[in-house]
Amino acid sequence: MYREKIDVVFDDGDSILQRMLEQQRHDASRAETLPPEAYNSDSFFRLEEDKVFRQDWLFVGHESQIANLNDFFTLDVVGEPLLILRNDAGIAVFSNVCLHRWAPIAHGSGNSRSFICPFHNWTYNTHGKLSGAPSMNQAQDFDRQQCSLPKIRHEVVFGMIFVTFNADAQPLAPRLAPLTERFQRYHVADLVTAYTLDYDCPYNWKMAIETFMECYHHAAVHRTTLEDSFPGRLSSIIDEGPGWTICHQPLRKNGELSEILTAGLEPFSGLSDEQMRFSELLLLFPNCLISLNPDRLSISAILPVSPHATRWHRVVLVSQASAAREDFPQTAATMKQGSLAIIDEDQWINAEQQRGSRSRLARPGRLSHLETTVWHLANYLKIRMAE
Numbered sequence: 001m002y003r004e005k006i007d008v009v010f011d012d013g014d015s016i017l018q019r020m021l022e023q024q025r026h027d028a029s030r031a032e033t034l035p036p037e038a039y040n041s042d043s044f045f046r047l048e049e050d051k052v053f054r055q056d057w058l059f060v061g062h063e064s065q066i067a068n069l070n071d072f073f074t075l076d077v078v079g080e081p082l083l084i085l086r087n088d089a090g091i092a093v094f095s096n097v098c099l100h101r102w103a104p105i106a107h108g109s110g111n112s113r114s115f116i117c118p119f120h121n122w123t124y125n126t127h128g129k130l131s132g133a134p135s136m137n138q139a140q141d142f143d144r145q146q147c148s149l150p151k152i153r154h155e156v157v158f159g160m161i162f163v164t165f166n167a168d169a170q171p172l173a174p175r176l177a178p179l180t181e182r183f184q185r186y187h188v189a190d191l192v193t194a195y196t197l198d199y200d201c202p203y204n205w206k207m208a209i210e211t212f213m214e215c216y217h218h219a220a221v222h223r224t225t226l227e228d229s230f231p232g233r234l235s236s237i238i239d240e241g242p243g244w245t246i247c248h249q250p251l252r253k254n255g256e257l258s259e260i261l262t263a264g265l266e267p268f269s270g271l272s273d274e275q276m277r278f279s280e281l282l283l284l285f286p287n288c289l290i291s292l293n294p295d296r297l298s299i300s301a302i303l304p305v306s307p308h309a310t311r312w313h314r315v316v317l318v319s320q321a322s323a324a325r326e327d328f329p330q331t332a333a334t335m336k337q338g339s340l341a342i343i344d345e346d347q348w349i350n351a352e353q354q355r356g357s358r359s360r361l362a363r364p365g366r367l368s369h370l371e372t373t374v375w376h377l378a379n380y381l382k383i384r385m386a387e
């Protein structure tokens with residue numbers, strides 16, 4: 001049945017939110033997607049920024065990306081350029097915006113004892129203090145000693161660095177405490193960065209998360225890659241907590257261990273035979289995606305840019321034993337090629353999904369039991385955005 005969408009004002013965030021809050025969130029067997037406008041509306045996107053991304057804890061990276069003194073990396077999080085570094089007091093997160101005329105000070109990643117703004121050479125130390133400001137001696141009442149980059153609240157949980165812009169946010173560690181056994185099993189705090197991947201996604205941030213979190217699409221999108229070893233129909237949604245949801249992704253029956261393990265990596269120590277035969281996909285609401293595998297992890301920060309643009313910051317982690325192997329550079333290069341092939345498949349379908357979601361004839365779609373994680377994300381948003 002076709003019905004023109006004449007009853008909907010397309011870019012009214014409040015009306016989209018209202019319809020979303022009217023959707024039931026108690027019976028998974030009746031689950032449906034959010035309204036497609038929630039993936040396209042500018043005003044709804046601003047509501048998400050204000051009610052979710054500026055309130056909750058956001059993953060930005062793993063400690064091992066800045067393992068050494070003065071290591072740093074940069075990231076834009078809901079329009080805030082951030083500088084994440086290790087100084088002699090530990091990890092710190094600063095606004096990466098110059099106090100003079102707002103140019104971002106640091107770029108990319110690296111190791112540096114100071115940061116010189118590329119616009120007029122104002123210089124900052126690794127504690128965010130302004131240490132140099134040329135030709136400012138005639139500026140009355142300007143005391144550079146008093147000038148510091150704003151500090152952003154952060155918390156490190158099992159080596160994962162999270163930030164929040166909300167001074168009143170409850171500490172994150174207690175919320176994630178029920179996942180302790182799992183994070184310990186995969187040694188998350190002790191892993192090292194094999195490589196990072198940063199790329200632009202031409203689709204809504206929720207599409208990035210939803211697709212990562214369900215294996216229902218394997219049989220179509222990844223039929224010549226993932227589906228053989230990890231048939232989507234065998235996956236299941238195993239756990240949901242106040243801050244996360246998990247999809248269990250088993251290796252096919254009678255599958256060889258070589259299908260789940262990466263040649264050249266050492267499997268994590270202490271895994272049972274059964275634990276060697278599955279991967280798990282975790283979403284820590286709202287923006288942290290984790291893939292747990294018997295010999296490697298990926299942890300991603302999904303960073304909304306606009307309703308139809310998202311930045312993906314992905315960190316791939318392995319054990320110190322794996323990273324110490326002589327053939328590791330080759331192994332990491334092969335792993336990277338493998339991930340890029342899968343990423344390409346998802347990039348294509350998600351861009352297509354975005355295109356379809358703009359249709360005035362698009363409606364909320366029903367969900368399979370294999371995509372209950374999609375519904376879990378929607379329910380998290382309903383709760384956060386109703387506040």
Ligand code: FES
Binds near residue numbers: 098101118120121122
């Ligand atoms: S904007 Fe940074 S020195 Fe001028």
Ligand SMILES: [Fe+2]
Binds near residue numbers: 222
């Ligand atoms: Fe995929």
